[in-house]
Amino acid sequence: MNVLILHGLGKGFVGARSTSLDHILCFQRYAPEHEYVYIDIQEPVSYWLTEFPFDLIVIDGTFLCWRWVRPRSLLDDIKEKYNWICNHPAVKIAFPQDDYDHSKVLDQWLYDLKVDCIYSVCTGHHDILYPLCSQTVGRIGMALTGYVDDALLKAREAYPPLPLQSRSIDIGYRARNLPAYFGRHGQIKVDLGRRFKEIAEGSKLRIDVSLDEKDVLTGAAWGDFLRDSKFTLGCESGSSVIDPEGEVRAAIEKYLIEFPGAPFEQISKDVLSGVDGVYVFSSISPRVFEASIFGSCQILVEGTYLDGMRPGEHYIEIKRDYSNVHEVLELVGDLNSAQQMECRLYKDVIKSKKYMYSTRVSEVFSRVDLIKANKGENPRLELWRAEIGNNKMFVTGAAVSLLLTQQEVAAVNQQVEAVSQQVEAVSQQVEAVSQKNDVLMSDLRHLLRFIYLVKSVVRFIRRLFDFKV
Template sequence: MSEIEDDPQEPPIWATEKPFDVVLLHNTLFCLRWTGSYFYRIKKRLDWIRRLNCLKIAIPQDEGDHAELLDEWLFDWGISAIFSIHQPEGTGPLYPVMRDKAKFYGVLPGYIDDEIASDVAQKILPISKRNVDIVYRARRLPYWFGVAGQIKHQIADVVSSRGRIQGLRCDISTQPEDVILGNSWLEFLASSRGVIGSEGGSNVIDWRGEVQTQINAFLEGQPDLTYEEISAKMPQDWDSYTFLTITPRNFEAVITKTCQLLIEGQYKGILEPNVHYIPLKKDFSNLDDALEMLKDDNLVESIVEQAYQDIYINGQYTYRRLAALIEQAIYDPALPYSFGDQMKQIAEIDNPSAILERQLVAERHAKELLNAKLKISEHQNLQLQQENSQLRNVISSPVVRWGLRLLKKPLLSSGLVAAMMGIVILLGIAFSVLYTMFLN
């Protein structure tokens, strides 16, 4: 507990040299909310960001995962603009605290990089010259991602089996050792006529990690439970949300002119079935027909060319669009500390009623912030209790007791070996406990 209660650190030297005008906070920071009690430690050490008097823009992802922690975090740090994938208008079940305290901008989880697309364009082969028919890489997501997470490996299993029966050349895997990264991924895509996929996202809101905790508890006693068996034990409609979206993978397939065979979905209204991709039913009832379509060179060429023109050449889905939204927020007079707001304050200097209104808003915000911090403190204590309980369970296990008995033996000949074995056992268990606590 002492680490959590330490005074927040001062900002690094580079952060004090000049005042900030704008701070962009990305999901690579916000994913720390998934790290258990470590989250509170690192958040405390970064408290200097909260104290910055400037425009703060948040760009989170996976917004339904530990959604309440994210909502409280954004409020605590005084975020003025939220670039949201799943709640672009600020209405809906997410962000109950922030929905009327920040301005929301609808964004995508990724965009097309013009430089990468231009480089890839020099290497694209005609469909008839590609040496693989279907490629795919994904991982088997935990059950707490909901049914949308399970479809990602189900499509791999079904298409891999059926594709080979039809004589198609498939390179499909969900195994961690088969992962492909960086430029090699784009080369992998460009080597194939087609790629399978589904919408990104989740069907679950896990407010503070309780869904993950509950599912892990079920699996601890019965590790072979299927998703359907787990779902039957969960509250009704626990995975009934639709936080689904187009993904960067869809854009990567577009720029490599690889035909997409996708589970039917909305894809943010960007991809249209039978225009930009070959649709697959969720029960795979039309899979044979879809695979036959993939064999038609002329049809596949027309689909990938249409997608290339409508989605890439059109220019709406490149990073220029995200940059334009950021610029829009920076000059928005409705956002505190924005350039637009600063101009508005200059105009209000001779308007006492406007100044009084700002003071009242600040007082109300301070009260709400205090209430949020009390709620966060309660969750910290609960998290630490859970981790202490895990530690007690491991310490009281027969394996640990055996290791301790080995340590008590005299450090002579076989006794030395026994003691060393005991140390190794205890170190291994200690590492496992810390690793489990970090992940949970």
């Protein structure tokens, strides 16, 4: 298949987070038999991009998060720029995140693009989030915000994590303060950290908990932190506020201008009354995988997690009202039981391969094949393939050529033509000189061979960029 992946990570993925890269590169990593082209949302859209015979178009969450952009006219420009997707015969799948934020805008956008399948990270209320798209049965599928990379699983098998008794941190946790427009559900992460920081002050436990941005850990530092933590705190991600067109976010931002630094409870009372808690849109954080890979036993706020994960058997559950905090601390003191619990989670859930990227990619392509079979082969794709070919060499060149606009293609053709004329002129001059001076004939022949080689290269470049403008 020819696969187009639309993303918002920037050209060349410069500065992109590893988790975001894993999400868009997993297809090529675990299904390398297909051909891939990556286009950032801010790159120009060329004629050949719109006319290329893609079999599959993947719309990543980093692309769709531009629905939040202000002023709204910028989103209108983006929609117009990518409107060609709606009539493209390729199978179209989308992987949105934070579906509840600008949900109406997202639903309308995906509906207009005629997306065949939407993989939502929210565990329920799809009819509320996608009133238009959910009208088609089977159009909404389930996804996680992240999966287990096969390399990490192999690393755990090759280098088993330290036993809990050998670790220096009793309870570790990192989280950030989420904006108030995530509602009370979004505050669980912060409340969890604050509660255990208070517990640390009155206990002998070594608790390394921070909600400060400056203490955020990424990459190898995050892995080292989990590897040295006997227990890791966690909870569901998501929101308890649905914000169809961004009005709630705008109201809170306006409120904070008038009352800077207002605490959540004040904002909840003055702005979120009647809005917060009507629905809860929960999702599962990839931290569940990360903690298990590095062998840290998990203390999770009661909620819905991965299939097969059971409290008391695979993790320690703490009630939402923290009414069982003393029982939790007693369990923290029993490292032998905690070690067995962590090993069961890894063996029963993580090691099952159900949540590995390779498994997920295989499932997605199976879904794509099914959609293609139901839709039937589109004669438009067959015509395109007949015209320009469907081979690896062309697709490799397309990774460059698809980025050019029609005006840029014309400019390249003009430059190539100018260079060709200059080479021809030099060739004629050298030929004239060679006829007058036999002494230089040998050296000139070498020079002519070089010039002919340059002309061949120029002709190749002209063929590469000989597009229909």
